[in-house]
Amino acid sequence: MLHITTDITIEESEIKEEFIRASGPGGQNVNKVSTAVQLRFDVGNSPSLPHDVKNRLIRLAGSKITENGILIINARRFRRQERNRQDAIDRLIELIRRAAEKPKPRHKTLPPLASKKQRLDAKHRRSVIKRTRTVSGPEDYL
Numbered sequence: 001m002l003h004i005t006t007d008i009t010i011e012e013s014e015i016k017e018e019f020i021r022a023s024g025p026g027g028q029n030v031n032k033v034s035t036a037v038q039l040r041f042d043v044g045n046s047p048s049l050p051h052d053v054k055n056r057l058i059r060l061a062g063s064k065i066t067e068n069g070i071l072i073i074n075a076r077r078f079r080r081q082e083r084n085r086q087d088a089i090d091r092l093i094e095l096i097r098r099a100a101e102k103p104k105p106r107h108k109t110l111p112p113l114a115s116k117k118q119r120l121d122a123k124h125r126r127s128v129i130k131r132t133r134t135v136s137g138p139e140d141y142l
Contacts, residue, residue, distance in 0.1 A: 036076035039088040044069025057099035
């Protein structure tokens with residue numbers, strides 16, 4: 001059982017792991033040993049996650065999630081299978097923890113008066129620059 005937060009725990013039976021051959025450097029070892037881990041977690045059908053956490057997790061995962069709602073994490077950073085397995089589980093836990101945080105509600109505010117004044121002053125300066133380009137000259141407009 002994986003403890004994500006105080007409220008969320010996931011059964012290890014919900015996580016499927018597949019060991020595959022890693023790409024990249026490693027000599028003969030990389031051609032013989034399946035050290036990379038592909039972790040699969042069915043977000044849509046998980047009884048352990050609340051509905052709002054599922055929705056945020058799907059949004060956070062982005063391209064790591066399939067159209068069927070299965071989260072796929074590939075871990076091939078290390079040369080040992082066990083370290084890659086732990087790395088994939090740690091990344092899953094971190095993703096779920098980030099999804100479990102409720103976003104702060106945004107309170108609509110008005111722009112400060114100083115920024116309004118600054119914007120209008122900038123517009124005025126720009127208009128003066130453009131007026132000086134005319135044939136008649138700037139003294140006609142001031």
